[in-house]
Amino acid sequence: MKTPTTSRSDFISIRDFCFFYGSKQALFDISMEIPERQVTAFIGPSGCGKSTLLRNLNRMNDLVDGIRHTGDIVINGNSIYDPHIEVISLRKRVGMVFQKSNPFPKSIYENVVYPLRVAGQNKKAVLDETVERSLKGAALWNEVKDRLHDSALGLSGGQMQRLCIARAIANRPEILLMDEPCSALDPIATVKVEELIQELKREFTIVIVTHNMQQATRCSDLTAFFYLGKLIEFDETHKIFSNPSNKQTEDYITGRFG
Amino acid sequence: METARHILTSYEAALDTLRKDVLMMSSLSARSLDHARKGLFERDEDWCNTVIADDEEIDALEIQVDTQGMDIMLRFHPLASDLRNVIAAMKTSVNLERAADQSVGIARRTKKLLALPQLSETARIEPLFNLANGMYLDSVRAYADGDIELARSLKSRDRDLDESNRRLADALTELMPQNPDLIRGYLELIFIARCLERIGDLAKNIAEDTIYAVSVTDVRHTPQAA
Numbered sequence: 001m002k003t004p005t006t007s008r009s010d011f012i013s014i015r016d017f018c019f020f021y022g023s024k025q026a027l028f029d030i031s032m033e034i035p036e037r038q039v040t041a042f043i044g045p046s047g048c049g050k051s052t053l054l055r056n057l058n059r060m061n062d063l064v065d066g067i068r069h070t071g072d073i074v075i076n077g078n079s080i081y082d083p084h085i086e087v088i089s090l091r092k093r094v095g096m097v098f099q100k101s102n103p104f105p106k107s108i109y110e111n112v113v114y115p116l117r118v119a120g121q122n123k124k125a126v127l128d129e130t131v132e133r134s135l136k137g138a139a140l141w142n143e144v145k146d147r148l149h150d151s152a153l154g155l156s157g158g159q160m161q162r163l164c165i166a167r168a169i170a171n172r173p174e175i176l177l178m179d180e181p182c183s184a185l186d187p188i189a190t191v192k193v194e195e196l197i198q199e200l201k202r203e204f205t206i207v208i209v210t211h212n213m214q215q216a217t218r219c220s221d222l223t224a225f226f227y228l229g230k231l232i233e234f235d236e237t238h239k240i241f242s243n244p245s246n247k248q249t250e251d252y253i254t255g256r257f258g
Numbered sequence: 259m260e261t262a263r264h265i266l267t268s269y270e271a272a273l274d275t276l277r278k279d280v281l282m283m284s285s286l287s288a289r290s291l292d293h294a295r296k297g298l299f300e301r302d303e304d305w306c307n308t309v310i311a312d313d314e315e316i317d318a319l320e321i322q323v324d325t326q327g328m329d330i331m332l333r334f335h336p337l338a339s340d341l342r343n344v345i346a347a348m349k350t351s352v353n354l355e356r357a358a359d360q361s362v363g364i365a366r367r368t369k370k371l372l373a374l375p376q377l378s379e380t381a382r383i384e385p386l387f388n389l390a391n392g393m394y395l396d397s398v399r400a401y402a403d404g405d406i407e408l409a410r411s412l413k414s415r416d417r418d419l420d421e422s423n424r425r426l427a428d429a430l431t432e433l434m435p436q437n438p439d440l441i442r443g444y445l446e447l448i449f450i451a452r453c454l455e456r457i458g459d460l461a462k463n464i465a466e467d468t469i470y471a472v473s474v475t476d477v478r479h480t481p482q483a484a
Contacts, residue, residue: 035308214335241337243474255269256262 004222004235011036012057012175017071019052021064024220026052028229029071034222039206039218040196041237043213048226050209054177056061057207058094082091082092092119095168101160101179103152106146108135108144111152111163115171130170137203138166139196158189165196171206176200178208182215194219217241225249240254269334273343276326281391283319283325283354284398286312290361291394291457293420295387298368298450309365320338323351339471353460353467357394360453360460367453368445377443379433379475382426383451389419390454390461398463401468410467413477419458423451 009134010033021029027049034040042050055061056073059080073080080090092115103111108119113127114135121127131148135141140162144155150165161181166178178197182190197206197219210216216223217237224234225246233246244250262271289295290309297305330336336344371377397436400409430444437444466478 213337217337223326242341244338250338254340255265255334257265 004239008082011033011076012071013209014053014073015072015074015258017056017069017073019056019061019069020067022066026057026229027069030231031071032224032231032234034070034205034207037201037203038064038221039208039219041216042207042209042224042226043211043251043252044232046211046252047228049229050224050226051179052229053226054179056205057175057177058091058096060096062087070198081151082101089142093172094175096177097161097164097168097173097179099183101157101164101184103155103160103163105151107149107188108152108155108163109148109227112166118225119171120202134166134170135163137169137200138162139192139199142164156189156199158185161185161189161193162196165193165200169200172233174205176204176206178206179243180211183211190215192214213241224247226254228254262423266334267293269330272326272330272334272469273336273340276323276344279319279323279326279400280351280414281319281398282358283316283351283358286316286319287354287358287361288395288398290316290358291364294361295366295391297365298387299384300381301342301372303369303372305364306369306372309358309361309475313362316355320351320355324348342471342474346401346467349467350464353463354398356374357457357460360457363405363453363456367450371379371446371450372439374443374446377440377447379430379444379447383454386419386422386426386454388453389415389422393419393458393461397464397468400465402466404468404472406472409468409472412462412465414470416458417458419455422454426451456477 012034014030014032018025019031030049030053041240042054044050050158052061054070057075057080061067069081077092078085088178097197099129104114106114109127109131112131113121116127116130132141132145135144140159143159144150144163151162155163161184165176165181182193196217197208200206201221207218208219210219220237222234223240225240225244225248226230227248233240233244235245239245240249242252244253248257266272271328290312291453292314293305293309296302297309312448326346330344334340371380393412396408397412400412427448429446434441466476469475
């Protein structure tokens with residue numbers, strides 16, 4: 001499926017991608033082009049394959065036993081399945097934020113610099129700069145700058161999620177994957193994360209999985225609708241939610257499904 | 259696009275109620291226009307009073323449709339065709355209410371006419387009445403059936419109605435110097451024709467909103483046929 005009309009160039013190219021958990025096929029011939037520095041939302045009912053596809057974009061599914069795939073995913077011209085590509089370096093380029101915030105039981109500061117320390121970076125100036133940049137990028141700096149060495153577990157749910165976003169962008173990834181990042185947050189925290197997403201897309205290509213249709217309409221530039229492991233429709237968000245081309249999409253977003 | 263019933267029955271019921279209330283408004287508004295016609299051509303003041311009295315019910319329905327539409331948006335966050343249908347219902351109800359107001363205008367002008375000697379020129383307004391009434395009924399039918407072909411026919415018919423109105427106004431104006439005693443009556447007829455011309459405009463608006471709701475094509479303020 002071609003990229004919907006957009007001024008941005010294609011950045012992630014998913015080509016005839018099929019994915020299997022053992023004998024069960026979860027994704028069927030997915031082809032789509034995701035443009036750079038736009039927000040692309042994946043929507044669809046539970047079990048439709050949207051999170052599976054998201055987790056394939058940084059090969060998180062490699063951690064699952066018995067998986068296999070056919071087809072390819074190409075990011076910025078390079079296959080993520082190229083044998084010369086290290087999965088660790090791929091995940092540095094493709095950061096991820098999960099449904100439930102998962103800060104480490106460490107200080108706010110140490111949470112943010114964790115990916116740098118793993119990579120062997122221990123220069124204080126670099127780490128300090130990263131903490132400030134990342135927390136500002138995650139719209140959390142003003143709330144925590146005076147308690148950077150307090151435990152991250154003392155933050156509110158919304159702050160924890162933004163801390164996880166700060167941690168995900170600390171390494172300056174090219175792509176940010178978000179798997180229902182607001183599903184555990186209250187409406188105010190949700191709005192803050194949504195506002196943040198709009199800021200982040202200036203620098204990052206964002207792919208977000210959401211069950212919240214209003215969130216998809218507010219946050220994303222493009223929306224892809226999946227059903228039973230297939231990509232049914234991929235278009236500009238305004239088009240999908242005002243006048244979808246496919247009846248299955250219309251039935252799903254208007255709640256006439258199943 | 260055929261749509262199945264909504265999973266959420268209260269949502270489906272709210273959409274049904276909204277639509278039924280708009281259709282009810284359209285029936286009442288059509289009835290008012292018919293009563294206004296009877297008042298004018300049968301010279302019957304009772305029909306005129308009925309039109310004026312019935313307007314209250316149509317006004318109340320307009321408010322009800324707005325309230326229901328707002329409630330649906332607030333509670334169910336309609337999307338795609340549902341959203342378009344809710345917006346179309348709310349906009350259509352405004353046009354229906356205004357059409358009913360024009361019928362009231364005709365009834366009030368007719369009452370003034372009835373206080374004057376009968377004018378033979380009253381018959382000249384009948385073709386306009388037929389045009390406006392036909393447009394109004396077809397716009398409502400197009401809305402009810404989602405018939406965009408019928409809706410598209412309204413724009414050119416509105417131009418015909420405008421032209422007929424202009425010609426009638428010119429003709430009556432020309433008669434005024436010859437019959438100065440009848441000027442008041444001619445003016446009432448011109449005002450009545452103006453109300454019919456407005457009903458044509460409102461029918462065209464309903465047709466345009468129907469076209470948008472069904473085909474997501476905005477034909478307002480475009481030169482081509484709606």
